[in-house]
Amino acid sequence: MLNKKIANKNNQSNQLKRVALLLESDMAFDRAIARGVGDYIRSQAGWVILMDPMTKPTMKSLQHWNPDGIITSIHLPAIDEIASLKNIPMVGFGSFSEELDGHLKFPIVTSNQHEIGQMAAQHFINNGIRHFAFCGGDETAPWCRQRREGFIEELKKHNHSCDIFEPSFNSPTNMSDAIHSLSNWLNTLPKPTGVFAFFDGWARWVLDACVLQKIQVPQQISVLGVDNDRWLCELSQPSLCSIDTNARNAGYKAAELMNQIMTAGTPPPALTFISPSNVVERDSSNYMAFDDPEVAFALRYIKEHACDPITTADVLKVTDMSNSTAYRKFMKAIGRSIHNEIQRTQMSRVKELLTTTNLNVSAISLRAGFENVRYLTQVFRDLTGQTPTEYRRIQSTPEVR
Secondary structure, eight states: OGGGHHHHSOOOTTSOEEEEEEOOTTSHHHHHHHHHHHHHHHHSSSEEEEOOTTSOOOHHHHHHHOOSEEEEETTSTTHHHHHTOOSSOEEEESOOOHHHHTTOOSOEEEEOHHHHHHHHHHHHHHTTOOOEEEEOTTOOOHHHHHHHHHHHHHHHHTTOOOEEOOOSSOSSOOHHHHHHHHHHHHTTSOSSEEEEESSHHHHHHHHHHHHHTTOOTTTTEEEEEESOOHHHHHHSSSOOEEEEOOHHHHHHHHHHHHHHHHHHOOOOOSEEEEOOOEEEOOGGGOOOOOSSHHHHHHHHHHHHHTTTTOOHHHHHHHHTOOHHHHHHHHHHHHSSOHHHHHHHHHHHHHHHHHHHOOOOHHHHHHHTTOSOHHHHHHHHHHHHSSOHHHHHHHHSOGGGO
C-alpha cells in the first residue's frame, strides 16, 4: 500500500508535504540532525514532520504515517527494509562507508571523517602537544577507522607518531571493563599526551580512567572527543573538549535535498560531505604544552588578545623578546611566526562567528580584530579559497546566514 502512495498524490507545489524523520533520538548526532531539519522547515513553508521520539522507527510506523518522503538515519536496524520501499523519495544521513552502506541507492549526507581526524591533530599540535594517541574503543566501523587515518595522516605531516588504544576485553563493551583497559593504557603513554577519542562517550570514559589513575587533565593527558554532546561534555570532570561535526547543517542539507527531489524531481548527488565546524574548547584540552616558557606565555597572550586586536610588536613588548629571538623560537615551537599565529587565531574566531551567529561580515571583522571588511575578505580568501560569505553559505544553516 505504502509503495503506491506517491502515484496517487497530488504533486502541486502548494500541497502540504508529509516527511517522515527516522532517527535514534538518544544519539547526539541524530538530535542535531533533527534541529537542522527544523531549521529548514522554518525557512520553507509547507512541511510537516512525522516522527516518534519515544520509540525506534519501524515499518509499521511508516505504513501508518503514509509519508510523501523519508529522511532516515542509515544506521537503523531496519534500514535495508526501509530502503526497499519504491516510489517514495528518500534521503539518508549518518557516517557513510562504501563497504557497509554502498548498497543503499538513495542520496546520503555524511560527515567528512578524515577532516574530523585532521582537525583533532591540528588542535593538539597548535597547543604544543608532542605526543599523541587515538582511542577508538572497540569500534570496528569504517568511519572510526577514517577518523583515525585522518588524525594519523595530519600528524605525519608534522613528523609525529601516534599510539593506538587496543582494548583488552571482549565486546560488547561495559563501562567497568573499558575504564580498566583504558587505565592500563593511559599509564603507558608519555606525558603530556593528547588523546583523541573517536566520540564523546569514549572520551568521557578516558576522563574517568584519568581520575582513577590520578592522571592530571589536561596537564598530563589532554582529551578531545567528537560530536559536542553538550550534556555529556559539560557534566564531565573536567568539562570535555569536543569537535562539532556540523551535524545541524547536515540536517538542513538533508531536508534541502529532500525538497529538491519532491518538488523538482532533480536527482541530487549520491553523497554530500559535510565538514566539521570547529573544536569547542573546554577544560579537558585547555593546556599549552611548550618547553619554552616565553613561547608558552606568548601563545597564551595571543590566544586571549588576538582579536583586541594586537600586533607582533605587542607580543614582543609583553614577552621582552627581540624580533629575531621570537621568530626563531616560534618557528622551532610551532612552525609559524607571531604574525601568522595571530592571524590563525583571528581566523578561528571569524569562522566561529560566521557559523554560529547572524552578525554581518562587517561586525565580525571588528570582533575578530580586523580593521575593515576588505582586509578580512582578502586574508580569508588567501587562507581558505573562499570569501567569508561563501564559507558561511556552505558551513551554516539559514538561521545564521
